[in-house]
Ligand SMILES: NC(=O)C1=CN([C@@H]2O[C@H](COP(=O)(O)OP(=O)(O)OC[C@H]3O[C@@H](n4cnc5c(N)ncnc54)[C@H](OP(=O)(O)O)[C@@H]3O)[C@@H](O)[C@H]2O)C=CC1
């Protein structure tokens with residue numbers, strides 16, 4: 001049976017709630033104006049029977065949006081190079097030999113390469129001391145060819161994450177993890193120099209798919225410094241009513257089911273079942289979990305925190321894993337690096 005569907009936005013422009021938003025500048029990535037595709041329908045203004053097939057269901061294509069952002073960044077990078085002979089530079093510091101971390105770092109490196117951003121990697125052994133790591137940060141802080149510094153997290157447990165993140169020059173903190181930037185993110189009426197990439201990528205996807213956020217119930221599963229906490233702040237800044245679920249939350253399923261916008265960032269494979277999702281909700285799956293699959297090329301494959309097959313029967317839209325938030329994280333990192341270089345060199 002055809003489900004009673006959404007109010008499709010007739011305007012090819014931004015959603016009214018975005019157009020009239022006092023925080024209009026948030027709609028820019030660096031100096032690149034963002035455009036939205038007039039696709040989703042005010043989320044959950046619909047009644048959707050969970051037995052209905054996928055009619056009207058949208059798979060949110062983070063790979064495509066990430067690519068289009070990188071293409072725009074590439075143009076800006078060449079314009080900057082041509083006029084002031086500066087190429088944005090990103091330094092990535094990786095401690096230890098986790099295979100997953102190495103693969104993220106190589107994704108970032110590739111993405112920098114195709115956008116024309118210079119990238120420098122430092123790979124330090126697992127047993128490195130805090131001084132070893134700090135030494136490299138200090139040198140990048142003072143290196144005029146470097147505009148962004150990223151220390152891949154998590155660090156080996158003998159290293160103190162706070163001591164290390166504290167030392168990154170805040171003007172080069174493209175991850176937005178320095179306590180100065182984290183603090184500003186949490187303050188009304190203030191803006192950090194940099195917003196963390198994954199949370200920013202989640203919000204950017206909602207904007208690009210014209211999902212109305214103002215006044216909606218948003219539920220975030222997870223409260224980490226790198227995803228859950230900052231994404232909850234961003235949603236609140238966009239005038240959503242936000243609830244956070246964590247490992248001590250009672251009845252998470254019931255709370256999740258109230259969400260018009262559900263963001264899953266718990267790091268638990270397939271934790272969010274179809275029954276956790278309000279019919280018509282928009283679901284953003286941040287999880288990157290490697291599970292064993294003997295049929296997969298290397299004996300394992302990547303799944304999100306959401307059971308996709310069940311979710312797409314209930315939700316109005318969802319990000320796939322891979323191909324959802326991951327590529328947006330990388331696009332936001334490129335964007336933050338470009339913004340940093342433009343600021344440092346006062347290039348408009
Ligand atoms: N796509 C991307 O670009 C990125 C993806 N990720 C992925 O996102 C996921 C989350 O990452 P990260 O935030 O770093 O993870 P963390 O392990 O740092 O945090 C997980 C959070 O989820 C909560 N949580 C864990 N299990 C449950 C549960 N069963 N019920 C309710 N809450 C739970 C924890 O609660 P408590 O605080 O109580 O411990 C914690 O707040 C991972 O899969 C990670 O790989 C991460 C970064 C970028």
Ligand SMILES: Nc1nc(=O)c2c([nH]1)NC[C@@H]1CN(c3ccc(C(=O)N[C@@H](CCC(=O)O)C(=O)O)cc3)C=[N+]21
Nearest residue numbers: 104107151152153154175288302322323324326327329
């Ligand atoms: N300081 C710091 N900053 C980070 O931003 C940071 C970090 N530490 N530590 C680890 C997490 C994880 N993360 C991802 C980035 C891209 C993909 C990504 O590109 N994913 C692709 C490919 C996934 C795959 O197939 O493995 C996708 O989802 O389509 C995934 C995960 C950034 N993180």
Ligand SMILES: [Mg+2]
Nearest residue numbers: 154224225226
């Ligand atoms: Mg973490």
